Amino acid sequence: MDHLVTRVTWSGTLSEREQAQVRRLVTHRRLFAANSEIVPAGVRIDFSSVILSGVSCRQKILNSGVRQITALQISGDFCDLHSYMVKTMEESVFAITDCEVGIVPHKEIDRVVEQEPNIARQLWLYTLIDASIYREWIVSLGRRPVLSRLAHLICEMYLRLKAVGLVNGMSYSLPVTQQDISDAMGTSLVHTNRTLARLRQERLATFANRAVTIHNWAELQRVAEFDPTYLHLHLVE
Amino acid sequence: MDHLVTRVTWSGTLSEREQAQVRRLVTHRRLFAANSEIVPAGVRIDFSSVILSGVSCRQKILNSGVRQITALQISGDFCDLHSYMVKTMEESVFAITDCEVGIVPHKEIDRVVEQEPNIARQLWLYTLIDASIYREWIVSLGRRPVLSRLAHLICEMYLRLKAVGLVNGMSYSLPVTQQDISDAMGTSLVHTNRTLARLRQERLATFANRAVTIHNWAELQRVAEFDPTYLHLHLVE
DNA sequence: CGCGCAATTGAGTCGACTCAACGTTGGTGG
DNA sequence: CCACCAACGTTGAGTCGACTCAATTGCGCG
Numbered sequence A, B: 001m002d003h004l005v006t007r008v009t010w011s012g013t014l015s016e017r018e019q020a021q022v023r024r025l026v027t028h029r030r031l032f033a034a035n036s037e038i039v040p041a042g043v044r045i046d047f048s049s050v051i052l053s054g055v056s057c058r059q060k061i062l063n064s065g066v067r068q069i070t071a072l073q074i075s076g077d078f079c080d081l082h083s084y085m086v087k088t089m090e091e092s093v094f095a096i097t098d099c100e101v102g103i104v105p106h107k108e109i110d111r112v113v114e115q116e117p118n119i120a121r122q123l124w125l126y127t128l129i130d131a132s133i134y135r136e137w138i139v140s141l142g143r144r145p146v147l148s149r150l151a152h153l154i155c156e157m158y159l160r161l162k163a164v165g166l167v168n169g170m171s172y173s174l175p176v177t178q179q180d181i182s183d184a185m186g187t188s189l190v191h192t193n194r195t196l197a198r199l200r201q202e203r204l205a206t207f208a209n210r211a212v213t214i215h216n217w218a219e220l221q222r223v224a225e226f227d228p229t230y231l232h233l234h235l236v237e
Numbered sequence C: 001c002g003c004g005c006a007a008t009t010g011a012g013t014c015g016a017c018t019c020a021a022c023g024t025t026g027g028t029g030g
Numbered sequence D: 001c002c003a004c005c006a007a008c009g010t011t012g013a014g015t016c017g018a019c020t021c022a023a024t025t026g027c028g029c030g
Helices: A002-007 A016-025 A108-115 A116-144 A146-162 A180-184 A189-201 A217-224 B003-009 B014-022 B108-114 B117-143 B146-163 B178-185 B190-200 B217-224
Strands: A028-032 A038-040 A048-052 A057-063 A065-072 A092-095 A100-104 A172-175 A205-208 A212-213 B028-032 B037-039 B047-053 B056-061 B066-071 B092-095 B099-105 B171-173 B207-208 B209-213
Touching: A002 A016, A002 A048, A002 A108, A002 A116, A016 A108, A028 B056, A057 A180, A057 B117, A065 A116, A065 A180, A065 B117, A092 B003, A100 A108, A100 A189, A108 A116, A108 A146, A108 B047, A116 B003, A116 B066, A116 B117, A116 B178, A146 A172, A146 A180, A146 A189, A146 A205, A146 A212, A146 A217, A180 A189, A180 B117, A189 A205, B003 B014, B003 B047, B003 B117, B014 B108, B014 B117, B047 B108, B066 B117, B066 B178, B099 B108, B108 B117, B117 B146, B146 B178, B146 B207, B146 B209, B146 B217, B178 B190, B178 B209
Parallel strands: none
Antiparallel strands: A028 A100, A038 A092, A048 A100, A057 A065, A057 A092, A172 A212, A205 A212, B028 B099, B037 B092, B047 B099, B056 B066, B056 B092, B171 B209, B207 B209
């Protein structure tokens, strides 16, 4: 739960009272099994969801059956804060692992936004940082070679997980399959596998047993052309 | 100028008074020549920019020299509304054609956001729709075949331009080069050229003389798997 | 122990890329 | 008014990367 507060206050500060208000947004919790849909596409909803534990993604499946993941979500992340204003989701939110999810009714957000301008700004900022990550993914998908693209994802997830306290030294748990990574990076499974092998051989990073270990952080960032500014984490390094 | 109001009220309504407030956000105007930088990357700024005429883009240039366009901007579009909260831009805003740009000081936005909750919501919504477009681009870049990707862009620009009244029947001016299109779609110039030729041969759409003509709207949308929901245009068709 | 899912590896194909040349067009200055 | 230039668009040829198909290995769990 406190991951949510940490996440919402990533780049800014909230008073104790305001933090309590953020916690109060979550009125109850639900459990979702791996490979289940947390939020279906195309239906009107009146609440947003927050990942309290586990990994989920936003995804779209095309007619040909291929899948594109547009966002990976970890503890503290809103799955669909934008549904607060937009109401219908065009993409579905999908539980990659078992997930504990916090339910945030839109009327709670309404209340907080009206009463707490600071939190309102912070929530707006939250969605802007989300957008910033999307733009960086567009750059990755469009122009980064696949090795660099994977390196970039590994760098990004390292900092995002670190920000909520979920890394151990230079390792972190990333309980997704290589197929999931492929669907995020727009590559084939086989190619992802071979490129992960290259990252390992070049002693940059290893993805094994659903966990990432970074061997050479400086070089990994260089290969990825990773500039963490876009995450707007004021607290890390 | 009224394109801005039209654009901000895309999916919602504002009273006459509120519309006037939106107009008042623009304190003055500047002209930018084609191929000049409207907003440089990496500097702190205290104003946002709005395209009043012309076409601009948000772009990032990697060390290898390749360019990725993350957004195409037309009349009425904010170039960098998010800089209001985030202050530094990681990408630059670039004038593709000569552009007339409206300057919106952040303190003006502050004032309006404090006094006009309706407009504040509308501006937040604006950034959320932007994000929605980013997600759709991620899907395009990641998983749509290039023919479908181009078709999707043509569909999107058609509706966006139509929303601000800049289409003539099934044609619209799109004063960009094939290189610009390539840098938006993550493809090579040669491949873009050949794929545009295929779109023409298959009588779906023609891009020539900096203008697009759609020959078969239904089929074009089918090829693109285009679902306009993500644009959240409540007014079109 | 064996089933099933995930990861890995090999082989062959095709798409997308680069390099390079040529055509076209619009603007500019003699 | 025309010749030239530069930028953009088009086309051909050859290469390489990324894909698919398919088979095998590794591993966690019932």
